[in-house]
Amino acid sequence: MPVPWQQLLDWWFGQGTTAREISAEKHVLWFGYRNAQDAQARERFGALCEQALRGELDDAWTASPEGWLALILLLDQLPRMIHRGTPQAFAGDARAQQLVRQGLAHGGDVLLAPIQRVFIYLVLEHAEDLAQQELAVAHFEQLREIAAADEQLLFDDFLDYARRHRAVIARFGRFPHRNATLGRESSEAERAFLTEPGSRF
Template structure:
């Protein structure tokens, strides 16, 4: 979507219909929230929606680096909602405890320690 006033007017009055304006449509509604907020707040931190910020942080979670999770936990706390922050805490706790994700050991041909084997028997021990 272009940022010019003419492009906005074209979107509202030519690309969209009045029915779309007042009908619940998740795809259309998302496009409106995403595009308009990004363009209204262009070049400011508000340009990225909470969902976009959260999405940008997701690559941190699979890391087996303690240093990455030390940084990630602060970013998740600052930029995401409570649920995402909670899941980053769970990931970080596993890395802090084992230095790796024990549930990956089999696929990576890594031997599991006795502590990891006990951990993997616990509910919700992997993602």
């Protein structure tokens, strides 16, 4: 009997066998905004996402590294697609961060492939907390060190984004591009920053 998270992992990571192949196939899904992708996420995994946000999946899913990864996707990545542009997009962040910290404490991340580990560490990169940002950068540095020679540029890019996210949190203590969605007033410095290219990731 297939495990309940396999369809999600197959959709998210595709059929490639190397990090380069997987990223080439899925980069737009991961980092590009498409209405059709958001609709597919909502149609295929919306119910699971809502169960995860209500805390109904934790015990069964965290018993294996793959289930843990899938649950983290449901809490961190899927809400950003399903609830894009609303505060609910970030509703799973705190729980995802907690699950990542628990998994890292017993080495659960190293049981996953490096390209899968990217989405564990992205949870830390999404945190509006400098300590978690520092941890994200450290883990992406480790991934860069173990990457195959022909995949180092890919993991260089992931590391670069982690460092850029850390710099924003070090400067502002939060992500200014979330302010409008979360009903937060932007400071003058944040408003100026948001006019810069790449400020919204």
